[in-house]
Amino acid sequence: MRTIIVGCGRVGAGLADALSRSGHEVTVIDVSAQAFNRLNADFPGQAVRGDGTDEDVLRRLGAEQADYFFALTEGDNRNTLAAQIAHDALSIPHVIAKINDPVRAAAYRAMGLAVICRTTIMVDALARFVGLPADPTAGDLVAAVVVEPSDEVEVP
C-alpha cells in the first residue's frame, strides 16, 4: 500500500513509523526538515521537505498512485486544503484530514471529507472516564468515508 503523510509532527511521525513497519510504502512530507528527527532512525520510507498543500509537489512525489493520504499538519486549514487536493485533484481513494476545531470538523465531515478531530476524541475519552455515556461518533472515521463530490450533503 502506498501512503502519503503530510505533516511530520508527533502523530504524522508515529503513523509513518507504524505503517512502514507493517509494510506500507510511506512518503512523509513536511515544510521543516527538522521535523523528520521525530521519525525512527531506521524509518525505511521517504521523507521529503516540501509544501504538502502544493498540487505540483504532491504529483512529483507520485501521490496520484497513493492508496492512502493523511493530512496531519498542525493547521486545520492546511489539512483541509491538502486533503481536498488529494481527493478532488489527485483522486486518492482514502483521504483523511485532521481538523481539531469541532465545528469545522463537523462541517467538512458533512461535506464528505473523512475527518479526525482530536478535540472530540479527547473530550469523549475524558468524559467516559468520569462515567458519562460515550459519544459513538467521536473517533469514527468509518462513518465519514469519502463520498463523491456530486453526493455532497447540504447542511442547513
Add this chain to the structure above:
Amino acid sequence: MFIIVVGGGKVGYYLTRELLSSGHEVVLLEKDPRRAAEIAHEIGSVVLNRDGCEGKHLAAAGANRAAIVAALTGDDEDNLVVCQMAKHHFDVPRTIARVNSTKNEALFRKLGVDEVINPTRIALGAIEQDIPVHDLLHLAQLSTGGLELVEAQIEADSPAAGRVARDLALPEGCMLFVVIRANVAQAIRSDTTLQPGDKLVALSRTDCQDEVRRLLIGDPAAMAEV
C-alpha cells in the same frame, strides 16, 4: 445587503470602507488583535477581532443571514475554509475568495467558491497585453464600490523611478501589489526600489487614480502632448 469580510489587510479594509459608504451592512473579521484595533479605530464597531475560519465566529458574525462572504486574507487555505464553511455550513448564497497561488484558482472554483480573485494571474495576464505607456491600465473592477486593479509602467522619466515604495506617498486609497520586472512578478514590499521598465499592479480607488498616475507615471497634463 449584509456582507461579511474576512481579513482586515489593505484589501479587506478598503473594501469594507467602500461597502459601508455605499450603504451596505458589513462585518469585518480580523484575527490579529493589533490590526483589528487599528482598523476599528478608523471604521468603528463593524470590526470584530475574531478568526473567521472558526465556525462559531462566523456564526456570531451573522453568517446565517449574510448575502455574501468575502475571504480576503493573505493565506489561500484560510480563504478556502472561510468560503466552504460559509457555503456549506451557513448556506451563504455567494462566496468570494482571494487566491495568491495561481495553482489554487481552478481548485477553489471546483470546490465551490463562487468567485475567485487572483491578483497574481491578473498581473501575469497583463504582461502579455499591449500596455499603453504613460497611462494607467485598468485591469479589473474589484467590486461595484469603486475599487479597481490598475497597472502603471515606470519609465526612466517617471517620478517613481529609482524611488523606494514606502517613500512614494501614495494616497490612502491605493495599495501597490506586484511589480513585474523582466517578465517575473514579485510582491512589492515597503523597501522595493522601483526601476524604469517596471510594471506595477495596484489596487486603487477610482477617485484617487489621477493622483496615483501623477505620482507613479507623471503629470497627466504634460502627458497629453506625448
